[in-house]
Amino acid sequence: MSSKEIKRTERTRVRRIPKRGAYDRASVYQILDEGFICHVGFTVDEKTFVIPTGYARIGDNLLIHGSAASRMMREMTSGIEVCVTVTLIDGLVLARSAFHHSMNYRSVVVFGTAELVENETEKYEALRLFTEHIVPQRWDDVRPPTAKELKATTVLRLPIQEASAKVRTGNPVDDEADYDLNIWAGVIPVQLKTGEAFDDGKLKENVSVPSYVSNYKRGENKQR
Amino acid sequence: MSSKEIKRTERTRVRRIPKRGAYDRASVYQILDEGFICHVGFTVDEKTFVIPTGYARIGDNLLIHGSAASRMMREMTSGIEVCVTVTLIDGLVLARSAFHHSMNYRSVVVFGTAELVENETEKYEALRLFTEHIVPQRWDDVRPPTAKELKATTVLRLPIQEASAKVRTGNPVDDEADYDLNIWAGVIPVQLKTGEAFDDGKLKENVSVPSYVSNYKRGENKQR
Numbered sequence: 271m272s273s274k275e276i277k278r279t280e281r282t283r284v285r286r287i288p289k290r291g292a293y294d295r296a297s298v299y300q301i302l303d304e305g306f307i308c309h310v311g312f313t314v315d316e317k318t319f320v321i322p323t324g325y326a327r328i329g330d331n332l333l334i335h336g337s338a339a340s341r342m343m344r345e346m347t348s349g350i351e352v353c354v355t356v357t358l359i360d361g362l363v364l365a366r367s368a369f370h371h372s373m374n375y376r377s378v379v380v381f382g383t384a385e386l387v388e389n390e391t392e393k394y395e396a397l398r399l400f401t402e403h404i405v406p407q408r409w410d411d412v413r414p415p416t417a418k419e420l421k422a423t424t425v426l427r428l429p430i431q432e433a434s435a436k437v438r439t440g441n442p443v444d445d446e447a448d449y450d451l452n453i454w455a456g457v458i459p460v461q462l463k464t465g466e467a468f469d470d471g472k473l474k475e476n477v478s479v480p481s482y483v484s485n486y487k488r489g490e491n492k493q494r
Numbered sequence: 495m496s497s498k499e500i501k502r503t504e505r506t507r508v509r510r511i512p513k514r515g516a517y518d519r520a521s522v523y524q525i526l527d528e529g530f531i532c533h534v535g536f537t538v539d540e541k542t543f544v545i546p547t548g549y550a551r552i553g554d555n556l557l558i559h560g561s562a563a564s565r566m567m568r569e570m571t572s573g574i575e576v577c578v579t580v581t582l583i584d585g586l587v588l589a590r591s592a593f594h595h596s597m598n599y600r601s602v603v604v605f606g607t608a609e610l611v612e613n614e615t616e617k618y619e620a621l622r623l624f625t626e627h628i629v630p631q632r633w634d635d636v637r638p639p640t641a642k643e644l645k646a647t648t649v650l651r652l653p654i655q656e657a658s659a660k661v662r663t664g665n666p667v668d669d670e671a672d673y674d675l676n677i678w679a680g681v682i683p684v685q686l687k688t689g690e691a692f693d694d695g696k697l698k699e700n701v702s703v704p705s706y707v708s709n710y711k712r713g714e715n716k717q718r
Contacts (some may be wrong), residue, residue, distance in 0.1 A: 459689035
């Protein structure tokens with residue numbers, strides 16, 4: 271792994287509320303590892319597209335699942351400039367004034383040139399990581415990809431060289447005078463939660479639900 | 495409200511899996527009204543940015559909270575081309591094959607020119623809608639924005655003229671031969687849930703938690 275601090279650039283520097291910015295790999299990677307959907311922005315023929323897709327991190331690279339990225343592929347010879355954003359929402363922040371209403375969140379932005387992963391071994395490993403990132407332990411149970419399926423899957427690799435995190439936590443911050451008002455203020459926590467898994471009704475008789483499914487949780491235990 | 499169907503264009507047409515596409519305003523608006531974070535993509539000096547921010551819908555317009563959009567503002571004279579994406583994740587789809595793993599989701603993409611809302615009355619109404627979109631009934635309780643606060647807030651208006659929804663629901667779809675495998679397959683439902691609200695410890699003595707906070711829920715009851 272490269273240096274702990276990520277170099278700040280003009281576009282990664284958090285300008286509006288600088289104290290919310292973080293530029294160390296630990297902060298950035300914790301957010302990337304907890305999330306599992308990113309929004310990939312890119313420009314084709316002067317038009318900007320923002321597409322949600324899955325991803326995984328391996329070391330200092332972000333692997334982006336390219337099935338949704340077919341629009342990129344037309345232009346894809348020597349890589350494409352992208353901005354990848356991952357956003358986790360942690361709470362709704364209710365202040366005494368409308369103006370200071372906010373959200374608690376953790377977000378990461380990564381800028382760079384995404385390149386097509388063409389090597390078959392690397393691609394296979396990327397598919398394993400996509401699956402394991404979303405459902406740990408799943409890979410060993412599934413029917414692995416065939417050569418044809420590998421070919422049908424697009425994987426992009428984005429080095430995490432130009433990136434920053436932005437984090438807001440805690441209580442609302444009101445104007446001093448507003449604390450005298452008879453208005454409730456606080457935080458409504460928000461979290462992505464999983465419900466009880468259901469099977470597709472087409473299981474073979476002797477198949478039971480794996481513990482990594484019945485005990486599935488996202489959040490704290492996903493960090494690595 | 496304009497026609498029920500939204501005109502399809504080259505960039506809104508869902509190409510990869512066409513049956514997942516929806517182009518009627520009801521489908522698009524239901525997703526926009528349930529979500530509350532969008533990812534705004536735009537290009538400045540040939541660089542693409544994707545920024546998460548709050549929004550609200552009024553009729554056939556999307557109002558985007560511009561505090562996070564300060565980068566846009568430099569270029570903002572006659573509007574800026576944006577792509578706004580809202581993504582709701584509903585489930586993790588575990589197929590028998592790695593290849594057919596998927597997610598259940600509902601997403602909306604809106605393309606267009608976002609314009610600065612400068613009229614004070616309109617801006618005030620936008621702030622009300624931002625608040626009410628996230629926490630219905632909150633507006634009547636808060637200390638309303640001052641003229642100075644209004645000035646400090648940036649609001650963008652994006653007409654919903656070029657937009658589409660993309661939706662995946664239901665079970666995994668495996669290759670016919672794979673249904674014979676002894677592999678569990680199904681869906682782990684995923685939902686954004688709220689926890690118990692907590693106050694900021696600075697309430698006046700007689701202030702109790704409002705019912706719109708203690709009974710706060712997102713999801714089905716947010717559609718309008």
